[in-house]
Amino acid sequence: MGRAPCCDKNGLKKGPWTPEEDLKLVNYIQKHGPGNWQNLPKNAGLQRCGKSCRLRWTNYLRPDIKRGRFSFEEEEAIIQLHSVLGNKWSAIAARLPGRTDNEIKNYWNTHIRKRLLRMGIDPVTHTPRLDLLDLSSIIGSSLCNPSLLNLSTLLGATSTQSLFNPELLRLASTILSLKQHQNPEIISQYNNSLPENQLLHMQQNQPFPSLQPNHDDINHDQFQNPVQSALINVDHQGLSSNNVTSTTNLTTQDNINNVIGTNIPSTTLAENLVAHDLPAESSYFQNLFDYSNKDFSFDSVMSTPSSSPTPLNSSSTTNVNSGAEDERESYCSNLLKFEIPESLDISDFL
DNA sequence: AAACGCCGCAACCGCCGAGGT
DNA sequence: AACCTCGGCGGTTGCGGCGTT
Numbered sequence: 001m002g003r004a005p006c007c008d009k010n011g012l013k014k015g016p017w018t019p020e021e022d023l024k025l026v027n028y029i030q031k032h033g034p035g036n037w038q039n040l041p042k043n044a045g046l047q048r049c050g051k052s053c054r055l056r057w058t059n060y061l062r063p064d065i066k067r068g069r070f071s072f073e074e075e076e077a078i079i080q081l082h083s084v085l086g087n088k089w090s091a092i093a094a095r096l097p098g099r100t101d102n103e104i105k106n107y108w109n110t111h112i113r114k115r116l117l118r119m120g121i122d123p124v125t126h127t128p129r130l131d132l133l134d135l136s137s138i139i140g141s142s143l144c145n146p147s148l149l150n151l152s153t154l155l156g157a158t159s160t161q162s163l164f165n166p167e168l169l170r171l172a173s174t175i176l177s178l179k180q181h182q183n184p185e186i187i188s189q190y191n192n193s194l195p196e197n198q199l200l201h202m203q204q205n206q207p208f209p210s211l212q213p214n215h216d217d218i219n220h221d222q223f224q225n226p227v228q229s230a231l232i233n234v235d236h237q238g239l240s241s242n243n244v245t246s247t248t249n250l251t252t253q254d255n256i257n258n259v260i261g262t263n264i265p266s267t268t269l270a271e272n273l274v275a276h277d278l279p280a281e282s283s284y285f286q287n288l289f290d291y292s293n294k295d296f297s298f299d300s301v302m303s304t305p306s307s308s309p310t311p312l313n314s315s316s317t318t319n320v321n322s323g324a325e326d327e328r329e330s331y332c333s334n335l336l337k338f339e340i341p342e343s344l345d346i347s348d349f350l
Numbered sequence: 351a352a353a354c355g356c357c358g359c360a361a362c363c364g365c366c367g368a369g370g371t
Numbered sequence: 372a373a374c375c376t377c378g379g380c381g382g383t384t385g386c387g388g389c390g391t392t
Contacts, residue, residue, distance in 0.1 A: 016360075016386085038377065054378075055361065090380060101380075106359050109382095 013047045017056055021046060025053055026061055059102045066098030070107055078104055079112060083126040 013021075028044035034057065037050035046053060059065075070078070074096055081092045089101035089108075096104065108123075116123040 014362075036377085051363095051378085052361080058379095059360075087381065102360080105381075110358055 012041075012049050012052075014052070017060075021048070022056070022061060025057060029057060029061075055102075059100045062100075064098055065100060070099075070111075074099065075107075075112065078108060079116075079126075082108065082112075082123075086124075 017025075024044050024046055028040065032043070034040065034054070037054045040046075040050055041048045041053050044053075048056075077096060078092060081095055085091045087105075089105045093099055093101040093104050113123040116126075121128055
């Protein structure tokens with residue numbers, strides 16, 4: 001393990017520590033305490049530099065170090081703390097008893113960071129970014145489970161099953177914008193059925209405003225974005241499966257595929273979470289969605305999901321970590337599924 | 351079974367700030 | 372004020388293990 005000795009200047013050893021060296025270091029510190037690291041190796045009879053001894057002690061030999069896999073709670077804490085503190089590993093480690101900054105840094109770089117990237121979440125800003133989304137893995141996981149291929153569910157084929165989450169909106173945004181460039185005539189045909197003001201939203205092709213957690217200065221007007229308009233238009237302008245199948249034999253999937261010109265399987269965020277091995281009940285994602293939800297200002301208009309036994313908490317901008325377990329589950333439900341009541345006229349909110 | 355490539359992680363490197371002289 | 376030492380921190384490296392071909 002570790003870097004091999006690259007030099008041996010000053011007669012000091014480098015590279016992996018032997019059990020004998022560890023024993024010497026532990027014995028010395030147990031007797032005398034760390035004290036001056038510069039003098040420690042000489043006094044302890046070690047052919048190491050003080051820095052090397054300090055690192056070995058703080059990162060490996062310290063008795064209060066907790067070894068082994070990170071628990072879900074620890075992992076969640078790391079993600080949340082990182083969203084606040086950034087790469088301040090020592091500050092994060094200070095809040096995780098028994099874990100060292102080096103261990104947390106390694107775990108972040110080898111596990112969490114990659115997982116966030118796969119999910120299309122920028123590990124630096126903690127905001128959803130479609131350009132980071134590993135579509136191939138999502139598509140792959142969807143292909144393995146044909147039941148996930150129901151794009152009509154994603155885009156709200158029935159008004160009681162509408163799903164709204166920023167990642168899917170972002171996905172749809174890019175798909176639509178890409179196809180707008182590739183097949184402008186198709187988009188144009190589709191747009192002909194839309195009111196002018198809604199058409200404008202779709203053609204603006206602007207990126208989503210950044211959904212930065214942990215900031216209070218959320219712009220509540222940000223929910224008026226072209227993607228959301230587009231998706232709501234899809235829902236309201238006759239692309240629902242009921243309307244479509246009543247006039248043609250095409251399914252909503254077919255219609256969407258016609259619009260975007262390709263077969264894009266869909267999956268819900270919950271399925272993504274499962275597929276990427278991240279616990280769906282993570283409050284990090286509750287928060288992430290919470291802020292997205294805040295952006296969209298939908299929290300005040302959403303009704304209780306029919307599939308959820310827990311009423312939607314109307315004050316979704318509160319700190320989810322301080323709530324009781326049922327509240328946590330409620331937020332989880334909100335994270336994973338948004339539903340719009342049949343009677344609700346969404347255009348009122350646009 | 352061997353070769354290859356990827357991944358995890360311990361350890362090193364270089365920089366920086368605090369404190370002492 | 373300038374210099375030096377020390378400790379801390381974040382970034383990077385590269386070996387060993389493991390899975391895949």
